[in-house]
Amino acid sequence: MNLPLLFRDELNGFYRSKVMLVLWIGLPALSMILYVAEPKTGIPAAVFTSLLVGSIGGTIASAMLAISIISERERHVYDLFVIRPVRRRDILLSKFFAVYLCVVMAGILALGLGLLADYEFTGLAKGISYQNLESAMILLLSSLAISCSAGILIGVYSPSVLVGVILVLYGGNQASAVAILPALIYESYYWFPLVPGVAVSALLLVGAILIFNARQL
Amino acid sequence: MxxxxxxxxxxxxxxxxxxxxxxxxxxxxxxxxxxxxxxxxxxxxxxxxxxxxxxxxxxxxxxxxxxxxxxxxxxxxxxxxxxxxxxxxxxxxxxxxxxxxxxxxxxxxxxxxxxxxxxxxxxxxxxxxxxxxxxxxxxxxxxxxxxxxxxxxxxxxxxxxxxxxxxxxxxxxxxxxxxxxxxxxxxxxxxxxxxxxxxxxxxxxxxxxxxxxxxxxxxxxxxxxxxxxxxxxxxxxxxxxxxxxxxKLTVPKDIEVLLAKESGQVLPEEVLALLTGIDVVGPGRLIVHVRPEEDLDATINALIDGFRRGGSQLRGIRPIEPNLEELYMRFVGGVG
Missing domain, CATH: 3.40.50.300 (P-loop containing nucleotide triphosphate hydrolases)
Incomplete structure (x- = not known):
C-alpha cells in the first residue's frame, strides 16, 4: 500500500507550486476585492468568497491536474513508478487527494476571510447561520471534488495538453455545476449536494482508473 | 565516476x-x-x-x-x-x-x-x-x-x-x-x-x-x-x-602485411596457391585474401616463411578481425 507515501509526495509537490500560491493567497484576495467592488448582492462575504473559490479554484485545480498528468504521461514519468510494486490507481488517487486537500484549504481560507469581513465590515454576520456556513462548505467540498476528479479523468484520457485544457474549460468546469443544482432545487436539504458530489467524483475517478489501468504506458 | x-x-x-x-x-x-x-x-x-x-x-x-x-x-x-x-x-x-x-x-x-x-x-x-x-x-x-x-x-x-x-x-x-x-x-x-x-x-x-x-x-x-x-x-x-x-558468418579470411618500403614483395608459388588475391593498399601495406578452405594460422606462418625466402623484410603481420559493426551489418543485411 503505497498511497500514503505517494500522497505525501504529491502534496509536497503541489503545495509548493506557483499555482497553489495563486489559490491560497491570490484567489481569496481576489474574491474579497470582487466582493468589495460589488457589495450590493446581499450575499454574505463568506458565502460569496467560497462560491467563487469553488468555481474558479475548481477550474484551476482541474486544469492543473489534467496538464500535470498529460505532461507526465507524455514524458513517461510513470514508467519508473509502475515497474515497482505500485498500483496504478494509487498514482491517480494520490494526485486527486493532494490537489483536493490544497484547494479545500484555499476554500477554507477564503471562507474564513469572508467571515472576518462579515463580522468586521459588512454587518451581514448576523445573517449567517451555522446552517448557511455548513451549506456553503458542503457546496464547496462537492464542487471541488467533482472538478478535481474531472481533471484526473481528462488528464488520463486526453491525447495532448491542448485537448486537455479545452476539455477542462468546456467539460470539467461545467461538471461541478452538478453539485450546485441540487442545492438550488432542494434548498431545505443543505447536505444534498454531497450526494452528487460523492457519486459523480467516484464515477469519474473509477473511469480514470480503468482507462489508466488499460493503457500501455 | x-x-x-x-x-x-x-x-x-x-x-x-x-x-x-x-x-x-x-x-x-x-x-x-x-x-x-x-x-x-x-x-x-x-x-x-x-x-x-x-x-x-x-x-x-x-x-x-x-x-x-x-x-x-x-x-x-x-x-x-x-x-x-x-x-x-x-x-x-x-x-x-x-x-x-x-x-x-x-x-x-x-x-x-x-x-x-x-x-x-x-x-x-x-x-x-x-x-x-x-x-x-x-x-x-x-x-x-x-x-x-x-x-x-x-x-x-x-x-x-x-x-x-x-x-x-x-x-x-x-x-x-x-x-x-x-x-x-x-x-x-x-x-x-x-x-x-x-x-x-x-x-x-x-x-x-x-x-x-x-x-x-x-x-x-x-x-x-x-x-x-x-x-x-x-x-x-x-x-x-x-x-x-x-x-556463424562466412567471414573473409584477410591478413594485413606490413613490409619495409624498400623490400620486395616476392612470394613463392606454393604460398600464392593459398591465396585468392593480394591488394596493395599503401606503401608496404598489403591485404592478403586467404582461400576460405585454408587455415588462417597456417597461412600466416607460410606467408612469414615465404616473404623471408623471397627477401622481403617483414614489419608486421596480423589477421584482420571484423568488428561487431561489420558483422552486424552483414547479419542484418545493411538495414539500419
Whole structure:
C-alpha cells in the first residue's frame, strides 16, 4: 500500500507550486476585492468568497491536474513508478487527494476571510447561520471534488495538453455545476449536494482508473 | 565516476530481501513471445534466455522491437502472447517480489520537475522496499558512484540531459537489484560518461548482477557484452557470444602485411596457391585474401616463411578481425 507515501509526495509537490500560491493567497484576495467592488448582492462575504473559490479554484485545480498528468504521461514519468510494486490507481488517487486537500484549504481560507469581513465590515454576520456556513462548505467540498476528479479523468484520457485544457474549460468546469443544482432545487436539504458530489467524483475517478489501468504506458 | 572500482562494494544491507527461488536456474526466459500493435507485428515469436550474472546486449535497427521486448520484461506492456519468466516464474500479473528484483533505466529517464534528486531517489527507494535509514546511507553512496554527488539537493528541472540519465541510473541500482534492464543507457552521454557507465556495468556484473541492455553503439556492446542478441523485424536472428556470431558468418579470411618500403614483395608459388588475391593498399601495406578452405594460422606462418625466402623484410603481420559493426551489418543485411 503505497498511497500514503505517494500522497505525501504529491502534496509536497503541489503545495509548493506557483499555482497553489495563486489559490491560497491570490484567489481569496481576489474574491474579497470582487466582493468589495460589488457589495450590493446581499450575499454574505463568506458565502460569496467560497462560491467563487469553488468555481474558479475548481477550474484551476482541474486544469492543473489534467496538464500535470498529460505532461507526465507524455514524458513517461510513470514508467519508473509502475515497474515497482505500485498500483496504478494509487498514482491517480494520490494526485486527486493532494490537489483536493490544497484547494479545500484555499476554500477554507477564503471562507474564513469572508467571515472576518462579515463580522468586521459588512454587518451581514448576523445573517449567517451555522446552517448557511455548513451549506456553503458542503457546496464547496462537492464542487471541488467533482472538478478535481474531472481533471484526473481528462488528464488520463486526453491525447495532448491542448485537448486537455479545452476539455477542462468546456467539460470539467461545467461538471461541478452538478453539485450546485441540487442545492438550488432542494434548498431545505443543505447536505444534498454531497450526494452528487460523492457519486459523480467516484464515477469519474473509477473511469480514470480503468482507462489508466488499460493503457500501455 | 572515477571511484567506480573503489565504491562498487554496494552495502549488502541495501539489497532488498528477495525470495531465493527467484534467483535460481535460467534467470530470464522469453518463450514464443509475440506482440502486435493492431495489425503490426512488433515481436514475432521470439525465444531466448539470459543467464544469471551476464551482460546481455540487445541490438537491432530502429523499430526492430528492442524497446517492446524491454517494456514487456519490466511490466510496462502486459498485453502480449507467449511467456516471459524470471527465475522460472511468469512475470504476467506478478506480485511485488518480482518487481523488486529489477532495476530499469528507460531511454530517457524522466522525473517530476519539482523533485530534487534526493526526493526522487528517496521515493523510488522506498517504493522498492528500502527503509529511510538505509536510503540515507545508500543515496549518497550511489550518487558518488555515478559522479553526481553534488546534484543531491538540486531540482531535476535544473539538470542537464546527461545528468538526468545518471539520476535514472541511480534509481535503477539504488536497491541493488539482481537484474538491471537498460534501454539504450549510454545514448546521449558524453564519451567520458559512456566509459564510466561501461566500467559500472562490469563492476556490477562482477558482483553478480545480470544486465540486459539495448544499444546502437556497437563498439560499446563489443566492449562490455558477454552475449549478444540481434533482433530484426521483430525476430531474433542470433543469440550468442561475439565469437559465435563471427563463426556463424562466412567471414573473409584477410591478413594485413606490413613490409619495409624498400623490400620486395616476392612470394613463392606454393604460398600464392593459398591465396585468392593480394591488394596493395599503401606503401608496404598489403591485404592478403586467404582461400576460405585454408587455415588462417597456417597461412600466416607460410606467408612469414615465404616473404623471408623471397627477401622481403617483414614489419608486421596480423589477421584482420571484423568488428561487431561489420558483422552486424552483414547479419542484418545493411538495414539500419
Amino acid at each position: 572515477q571511484e567506480v572500482r573503489s565504491q562498487s562494494n554496494h552495502s549488502l544491507s541495501a539489497r532488498v530481501a528477495q525470495p531465493s527461488n527467484l534467483l535460481d536456474g535460467g534467470f530470464i526466459s522469453f518463450q514464443s513471445v509475440t506482440k502486435r500493435f493492431w495489425n503490426i507485428v512488433a515481436l514475432d515469436s521470439i525465444s531466448f534466455e539470459l543467464r544469471r550474472g551476464e551482460i546481455f546486449a540487445y541490438i537491432g535497427p530502429n523499430g526492430a522491437g528492442k524497446s517492446t521486448t524491454i517494456k514487456i520484461l519490466v511490466g510496462l506492456i502486459t498485453d502480449y502472447e507467449g511467456l516471459v519468466t524470471v527465475g522460472g516464474r511468469s512475470i504476467r500479473g506478478s506480485s511485488g517480489d518480482l518487481h523488486k528484483l529489477l532495476g530499469y533505466l528507460p531511454q530517457k529517464a524522466a522525473f517530476q520537475d519539482w523533485r530534487t534528486v534526493d526526493q526522487a531517489l528517496m521515493t523510488f527507494g522506498k517504493l522498492s522496499g528500502l527503509s529511510s535509514s538505509n536510503l540515507r546511507i545508500r543515496i549518497p553512496e550511489v550518487l558518488r558512484l555515478l559522479g553526481i554527488a553534488e546534484t543531491r539537493d538540486r531540482k531535476i528541472a535544473q539538470l542537464s540531459g546527461g545528468t538526468i540519465q545518471k539520476v535514472g541510473m541511480a534509481q535503477a541500482i539504488l536497491h541493488n537489484p539482481p537484474l538491471l534492464v537498460l534501454d539504450e543507457p549510454v545514448a546521449g552521454l558524453d564519451p567520458a560518461s559512456r566509459y564510466e557507465f561501461k566500467e559500472l556495468f562490469r563492476s556490477l556484473r562482477n558482483e553478480g548482477t545480470t544486465i540486459f541492455f539495448s544499444s546502437h553503439i556497437l563498439s560499446d556492446v563489443q566492449d562490455v557484452a558477454d552475449r549478444i542478441g540481434i533482433l530484426n523485424h521483430g525476430q531474433v536472428l542470433h543469440v550468442g557470444t561475439f565469437d559465435e556470431l563471427r563463426r
